[in-house]
Every structure is written in structure tokens, then in C-alpha cells.
Amino acid sequence: MYSSDRHQGDKDVVGNSPDWDNEHTYTKEEVPVDNTEVDREEITEVDGEETTEVGTVEATKEVMEEVIMEGVMEEMTEKMIGKTILDILLDTTHLTHTIQLIPPSPLVSSKGHPKHLRKSKIQRGAEGFKVEDQGQKAKLLANLKAILAQEELHAINANTLLENQGVGRIHPCKYKFPAENLNDAIALASKFTDLVLGTLQEVEENLAANDVALIRPVASVIGQEGEQNGYFRFYNDKVPSELPFLTTATREWAWSALNQNFIVPSSCTSSDINSIPYTSFPKLxxxxxxxxxxxxxxxxxxxxxxxxxxxxxxxxxxxxxxxxxxxxxxxxxxxxxxxxxxxxxxxxxxxxxxxxxxxxxxxxxxxxxxxxxxxxxxxxxxxxxxxxxxxxxxxxxxxx
The missing domain is CATH 2.60.40.10 (Immunoglobulins)
Structure with a gap:
């Protein structure tokens, strides 16, 4: 997210149009390799709820477009996890710990290809996720794909930053997403983005102490998240710009909200969790x-x-x-x-x-x-x- 060499690729990924008629599903062995890592998930059920486990595969730019841009429609709220921790927890004292808090991005629905996107809840018109107007549906999918592609690039850069700090890539957790219809999923994404934007205020204060070089890129992310949230709010018939001054928050509250609402208990690698210096409070x-x-x-x-x-x-x-x-x-x-x-x-x-x-x-x-x-x-x-x-x-x- 914070390395400038990633920004040009953002336009490349978002700008291309996928081939919706491509029925081929790649296996891991079939995917061509150019050392570009992207996330791919597996969907399982935990206590009757759909959850996500993320792994990585090697892919060319073309396959990356399919995986990143098309895979996330199964649950819109998945996008909120992939970028959250780096965005909200970065500070001078615990830089490495902060980056380690990023879950491997569950931005991509496990099924990760056009064939599977057609089977997603929005595409197949599942109960609560059906969009009657085909023009509105196409626009919705295009907007969500762009947002999710940007978030995927945030996650890739986060893992790159981990490696630059001499720390291994974060391991996958499993996630659950408490939304039963499209409007609720968008509202949940908006609510959590509000929390992210509030916590980034604290991040900027912390960076001002010694890591001033990171203030500019983090500020650019604040603006980008605000643009996303404006779309979420507009979709649910709210004024796009919420308030003149957004609510402030802290890293501990954001980390707790992730644990309480999205991360399946005991599904993260213990060494990752044990290295995180932030408290996860009991749920209210x-x-x-x-x-x-x-x-x-x-x-x-x-x-x-x-x-x-x-x-x-x-x-x-x-x-x-x-x-x-x-x-x-x-x-x-x-x-x-x-x-x-x-x-x-x-x-x-x-x-x-x-x-x-x-x-x-x-x-x-x-x-x-x-x-x-x-x-x-x-x-x-x-x-x-x-x-x-x-x-x-x-x-x-x-x-x-």
C-alpha cells in the first residue's frame, strides 16, 4: 500500500475488462507464473456461517485480473478485512507488529474466476442479493470490482512491507461475515470503513513523531477510503459525505471489532496472534x-x-x-x-x-x-x- 511502485499497477488491474464468457477454471498447477502473488480463498462453513480461508497462488497479470477483480462478489463485506490492519494500526513504535496484524486478504472470493463470479450471490440473484435492473447490476459489479482490486493491491503492498521489515508473510485466518442481504453488506462495509477512517487519525498522529515520510501515503489512503465510503453511503440512499468531522477511533477498538465480528476464533496462526501487542476486548x-x-x-x-x-x-x-x-x-x-x-x-x-x-x-x-x-x-x-x-x-x- 505504501510503496510507490505499486500505484501504476493499480490502473492496469482496474482498467481492463474481464472476459465473462471464459469458462475455464485454473488449477494451481495450470496457473502461469511470473512471481506476482495474489490471494485466493476457500469457503467453508463454521457453525452454519460461511467463512473464508485465504491462501496464495502465483499468477500472470491476466489471471490476476480475473482473481482480483472478479472474485469478491460472494460477500461484499470481505473487502473490509484485507486492508484494515495496516491502514489502522501503523505507528512508529510497533511498525512490524502493526503490519503483522493484516490478515491475508480475503478480498477475493475463493472461487476467483469469471465462472465463479457468475455463481456469486449477486450474479445468481440469491435471496437478499438480487438486483432486478440489469444496468444497475452491471454498474454495481463494476464499482465493487474496482474497489476490491484497489484493496487487493493494498494487501499485496502490506505483505511486501512485511518482507522489507524482515518478517514473514502473515498466515491465513478464517472469517465470517454477518450480512444476510446486499444492503446490509454494503452498510456493514460502510460502518467498518468509518471505524478505519477514525483510527487513521490516530495513525497520523503516531507517524508524526518519527515516521513523517509515511504521512503522505497514509493520507492518500484516507482520501481513497473516503471515496469508497461515499459510494457505499450513496448506494444505500444516504448523503455521500457523512459529516464535516468524522468520528475518531483507536487501533485497539479496530482490532477488537475485527476479532469480535469477522475473525473465526482460534483460526489464526498462534505465532501471528501472540506477536500482536494490541488488546482485543470482550464484545459489547x-x-x-x-x-x-x-x-x-x-x-x-x-x-x-x-x-x-x-x-x-x-x-x-x-x-x-x-x-x-x-x-x-x-x-x-x-x-x-x-x-x-x-x-x-x-x-x-x-x-x-x-x-x-x-x-x-x-x-x-x-x-x-x-x-x-x-x-x-x-x-x-x-x-x-x-x-x-x-x-x-x-x-x-x-x-x-
């Missing part, structure tokens, strides 16, 4: 459907599961009030806001509660809001301090 779930409909101050519901081997008392809290925990909301560039925890209920290992989301369209609540549970002694005036004191989260609330 939020239900804000009523808020989406009302767009006014509304009580929204949260829940979390007490981790195995723990009790609420381990967090200094009693079951009736979560007295030693408090809820923090981070929205736009505002000072974090505290939410009052109400109606705590415990059933087995599941804890539920509600809190007022004090929505005000002009000042608080539009765009991405990050909600986290933190210890009560946390000073909630700085998002970085809130991130460092997170106990459960992040829950991602996306309005407008």
Missing part, C-alpha cells in the same frame, strides 16, 4: 433500531457476556447496577460523553442494560458513535484514555 452488543427510527433522544439496549472464568465482581461491579463500570460514547471530534447505565439484568453469563443516547442532530449522534464500557475511575475527556480503560466494546452505532 447494541440494539439501536428504535433510535434509527425516531432520531431523537432514546434509550438503547446493550448486552455483554461475562468471559469464561470471570464474574462481575472481577470488574468491581455488583450485578444489580454495574456500579464500577460506566458507559462512554465517542462521536465525531467531540469530548467523550458518559451514558447513565439503567435497568441492569443478569441471566446466566449474559448482562443486559440500557442507556440514554442523547441524540441531537447538529451536535451529537450523527454518523459513527463508538460505545464502550470503562472503569468508573476513567477520565472520559480523551478518546485515547477511554480506549486504554475499555473493559467491553466497542459497540458501533451508525446513524445518518
Amino acid at each position: 452488543t447494541v440494539d439501536y433500531k428504535e433510535l434509527q427510527q425516531s432520531l431523537k433522544p432514546t434509550d438503547i439496549n446493550f448486552s455483554f457476556k461475562i468471559p469464561a472464568g470471570s464474574t462481575l465482581s472481577d470488574y468491581g461491579s455488583q450485578a444489580d447496577n454495574l456500579s464500577e463500570l460506566k458507559l462512554g460514547f465517542i462521536n465525531q471530534q467531540n469530548t467523550p460523553v458518559e451514558g447513565e447505565i439503567q435497568g441492569v439484568e443478569v441471566e446466566g453469563t449474559t448482562v443486559t442494560f440500557s442507556a440514554l443516547f442523547d441524540y441531537k442532530s447538529g451536535t451529537f449522534g450523527n454518523g459513527l458513535t463508538i460505545a464502550v464500557l470503562v472503569s468508573t475511575n476513567t477520565t472520559t475527556t480523551d478518546p485515547r484514555v477511554v480506549s486504554g480503560s475499555t473493559v467491553f466494546g466497542p459497540a458501533l452505532i451508525d446513524i445518518n
